[in-house]
Amino acid sequence: MSDYPDVILYAIPFFVIAMGLELYVVTKRGLKDYNTKDAITSIAMGLGNVGLGIFTKILVFASFFYIYDNFRLFTIPVTWWSFILLFFLDDLSYYWFHRISHECRLFWASHVVHHSSQYYNLSTALRQTWSGGFYTFIFWFWLPFLGFHPGLIVLQMSLSLIYQFWIHTEAIDKTPSWFEAVFNTPSHHRVHHGSNPLYLDKNHAGILIIWDKLFGTFQEELAEEKVVYGLVSNINTYNPIKIAFIEWVQLFKAAFTGRKSLKNRLLYFIKPPGWKHDGTGKLSADLRKEWLQDTMHSQSVEKKEVFIKKRPVNKSGL
Incomplete structure (x- = not known):
């Protein structure tokens, strides 16, 4: 397992530097994207998620290894082509996990945390659940069953989360059209965080926006419909425990x-x-x-x- 590092821990310094750069950019542009109390709450939620993640990862690894050791259909080698295949299958798993998290209240109960901020910035990406990690990983059970090594699966899951960090910003308007057509971007994900009726339950993508286009949940960000962040009924508190x-x-x-x-x-x-x-x-x-x-x-x-x-x-x- 030492061959599969916890890349999220290595990415933390990048997160801190990126938030500092974003704060500089939005301040220079006169955008009101940051609220001190809100950002502190998001960071606190993120730290809580990392702390609880120690126990969650034990459960995830144990479950994945149990399936892999006892029920796998194939033994898929750890090589370049299996990593590419896993990239797509993991992203598809994330899409359905994310979509169900909006369409089933049992999963929404944990996922709502991520949507509770009425601001949209890189600190919002850190506003993560304290409870969902204990059961939402079931959407990935089919991957060790197919024969992917559990360490490789968790590595790809972590890389997906790291990718999704940078799309939580208003500092970037639109990326090149070819990139917008294939990948999840700040514009696409702003829609996902909108409480506007037009934007509700849209753009569930992790890395690739193609799944939303394929399964009918894609919505373009419209200039005439400015995104209103938060929930239909907002949780008006900065208390992390209450939000969780x-x-x-x-x-x-x-x-x-x-x-x-x-x-x-x-x-x-x-x-x-x-x-x-x-x-x-x-x-x-x-x-x-x-x-x-x-x-x-x-x-x-x-x-x-x-x-x-x-x-x-x-x-x-x-």
């Missing part, structure tokens, strides 16, 4: 209080955020539909106003 566990409290409260059938109690864990057993909840698709209807209505009214203003006046003055 508030959605878990709300989930268990929704599932286990009041008069509900056992089926409905279980559905609170399976259904998307916003779902309610009595039909009063609103999912992201409902919010997007309402927004589109309101937008179309507003555009229709504007067109009518323009038509009235441009309509020629007849001789009678009418």
Whole structure:
């Protein structure tokens, strides 16, 4: 296992330098991308994630090795072509993990932490869960089952997370069009962090944006629709402990209080955020539909106003 270093620990100095450069750039441009309390909270969440990650990695390695040693279909050699193949398969795994984390409240309960900031900068990338690492790695179980070495899998997972650090910024507008077409970029990921109805549950990519385009979850960042960061209902606190566990409290409260059938109690864990057993909840698709209807209505009214203003006046003055 010494052949597979913990690259995230080596990347920490890079993270610190990058945040300093970003702060310099956004300050020079007059952008209000940083809030001191918010950034400190994000860094605290990141440190907590790294600390808990010690126990998580033990569980991950043990699970991967158990599958690899007892159930693998093949023995895939550690070589250049297997690393390239793993790059794509790991990224596909990340896409589905990330997408399900938005579509199933059990996974959203941990992932919501990453979306809780109302600011978007490199420190936001460090705002990571304290609970998700203990069960979200199941999306990668199929890789040791195929025969990829667990050490190589975890290495690629770490490289993916390092890549995703730099896309959490407003300092970079757009990258070259060929890069935007294939890779996840700051523009694509800004959409993902938007609470605008148009942007909800879009762009779940890790490194490659091609999965979103393939599976119908891609949304371009629009100049006329400025991204509003945060949640539909924001967690208005800088307390890391509250941020880490508030959605878990709300989930268990929704599932286990009041008069509900056992089926409905279980559905609170399976259904998307916003779902309610009595039909009063609103999912992201409902919010997007309402927004589109309101937008179309507003555009229709504007067109009518323009038509009235441009309509020629007849001789009678009418």
